[in-house]
Amino acid sequence: MRSPASRVPRPASAIRSGGLRVWGVLCLLAAAVALAGAAAPAPQAPQDLEEQVREIAAQLRCPVCQNLSVGDSPSGLANEMRGVIREKLKAGESRQQIEAYFTSKYGEWILLAPMKKGFNLLAWGLPFVGIVAGAFAVVFLTRRWAGREGATDGGGGEGVPPANPEDAAYRERLRRELDEFAR
Amino acid sequence: MSWKKALIPLAALPLIGLLAYGFTTDPRAIPSPLIKKPAPPFTMTVYDGGPLDLEGLRGKVVLLNFWASWCFPACYEEAPELERAWRAYRDRGLVVVGVDIQDTEAAGRQFIDQFKLTFANGPDPGGKIAIDYGVYGVPETFVIDRQGVIAHKQVGGVTDQMVAEQVEPLLKP
Numbered sequence: 001m002r003s004p005a006s007r008v009p010r011p012a013s014a015i016r017s018g019g020l021r022v023w024g025v026l027c028l029l030a031a032a033v034a035l036a037g038a039a040a041p042a043p044q045a046p047q048d049l050e051e052q053v054r055e056i057a058a059q060l061r062c063p064v065c066q067n068l069s070v071g072d073s074p075s076g077l078a079n080e081m082r083g084v085i086r087e088k089l090k091a092g093e094s095r096q097q098i099e100a101y102f103t104s105k106y107g108e109w110i111l112l113a114p115m116k117k118g119f120n121l122l123a124w125g126l127p128f129v130g131i132v133a134g135a136f137a138v139v140f141l142t143r144r145w146a147g148r149e150g151a152t153d154g155g156g157g158e159g160v161p162p163a164n165p166e167d168a169a170y171r172e173r174l175r176r177e178l179d180e181f182a183r
Numbered sequence: 184m185s186w187k188k189a190l191i192p193l194a195a196l197p198l199i200g201l202l203a204y205g206f207t208t209d210p211r212a213i214p215s216p217l218i219k220k221p222a223p224p225f226t227m228t229v230y231d232g233g234p235l236d237l238e239g240l241r242g243k244v245v246l247l248n249f250w251a252s253w254c255f256p257a258c259y260e261e262a263p264e265l266e267r268a269w270r271a272y273r274d275r276g277l278v279v280v281g282v283d284i285q286d287t288e289a290a291g292r293q294f295i296d297q298f299k300l301t302f303a304n305g306p307d308p309g310g311k312i313a314i315d316y317g318v319y320g321v322p323e324t325f326v327i328d329r330q331g332v333i334a335h336k337q338v339g340g341v342t343d344q345m346v347a348e349q350v351e352p353l354l355k356p
Contacts, residue, residue, distance in 0.1 A: 063213070063319030076285040080310030105317035107216045122201075181194065 053085050056095055060102055061112050069112055189262045194350045212302070215317055215336045223315040227282065227305040230292055234278065235303055237331075244272075245327040246279045248341065249313055252290035254321040261322055261340035262298040269302040275330070275354045281305070284321060285315045319350045328353050 047055075057071035070078045072086075081102075090100050096148045102110045113122035186197070215339055217223075222245070226236045250258040269279040281304035283291040288306060296302055307313050316325060326335040326349050335349040 077310060077313070081287070081314060083309050084311065084314050104216060105315060106319070107214055107317070109213050 047085065049089055052095070053082055053087055056085050056089075056098055057082050059099065059112055061110050063106060063110070201316075213317075213319060214331075215319055217325075217333050220333055222325065222333050223312075225315065227307070227312065229303045229305040230283075230288070230295060231325040234304075237280075239325075240278050240280075241331050242329050243276045243278045244329055244350060245276065245325075246341070246346075246350060247316070247327060248279065248281045249284055249307075249308060249316070249321050249323045250281055250294075251284055251286045251321045252294040255284065257340045258294075258322050259298075261342070262294070262300065264341050264346070265297060265341060266300055266302065266315070268341070268350065272346075272354055273295050273325050276356075277317045277321060277350065277354060279303070280286065282312050283306050284310055284318065326350055326353065 056070050057078075058069050060070040060081065062068045062070050062073035062081075063077060064077050065073050066149075068078075071080045085098055088101065097166045099111065108115060116124050117126055184261075199240070199335040200333070222237060224237050226234055227265065229235050235347050237247075246265070246268065248261075250262070266281055269277065279302035281300065281302060283304060284307045289308060291304070294300075303323075316323075320338070322337075322340055324341050326337070328334045334353060336343055
């Protein structure tokens with residue numbers, strides 16, 4: 001059995017601090033996302049050739065299997081593409097040059113991640129817009145629902161102050177009886 | 184209050200619009216960025232032994248066909264059509280070039296014998312020519328005009344109709 005003390009209505013400031021807590025959680029989430037981004041591995045300078053081939057191939061879509069990268073596909077064409085990447089790297093071409101070569105032949109389609117420009121920015125930006133909008137909606141709605149509950153049933157809910165003295169009287173009586181029952 | 188509720192479906196409209204646009208596009212159709220661009224140059228060793236340089240064919244209309252002996256049935260269906268186009272239009276300046284990709288020489292030669300192909304065919308070791316043309320499957324065929332510019336890309340087999348529509352007009356002097 002719970003202690004009767006837990007049934008004592010919380011002051012109005014509890015709602016406010018509830019809102020603050022939501023904001024606190026959101027801030028923590030944002031910090032976690034930021035940290036995860038910062039923790040992503042930075043490109044190291046010395047890399048062996050095969051590692052570089054794998055990295056570039058992982059960013060290219062395999063034309064014959066569509067849902068695999070050139071790096072993951074066992075198909076003949078993907079194998080040949082890895083060969084072309086290897087040769088271009090040996091010839092001293094940069095990763096950007098090689099990606100530009102494949103894009104000029106196959107179109108932007110070949111890139112697994114859309115380029116960060118023009119219409120594509122929607123794909124990069126919308127998820128974050130959605131997260132922020134969702135967070136606002138959660139805060140806004142929880143506050144409104146908490147407020148409405150207090151207004152309609154006269155402080156019946158936990159943590160909501162009584163709206164009129166009549167309710168307060170019933171509440172006091174209920175608490176007294178519960179106290180007696182507990183004894 | 185009701186107009187506020189109407190805002191919710193209204194907010195979903197752009198998303199529905201985006202989805203509707205997405206459903207009209209075919210995710211498997213890959214538009215070639217090479218159309219109206221100069222055809223990438225290449226040299227190839229033809230199966231009968233001689234070297235073939237695309238640059239040397241400038242001034243002629245080139246039907247550049249990518250095929251493979253394992254490409255069944257599409258390549259087997261189009262092989263007679265290619266041979267027919269080559270025989271019909273060679274005197275008017277058409278050259279048909281076949282590039283056999285991801286194949287073994289024996290299988291490639293057998294395919295050529297089977298259809299008694301008389302136009303130039305050669306292998307593409309390492310897939311360099313195919314990748315330079317953004318080929319993602321066989322058969323794929325490029326129509327290159329007399330100026331060496333890619334006029335058309337045919338995904339799937341070459342047909343008489345395609346030759347009549349895409350190649351014939353380019354042969355007019």
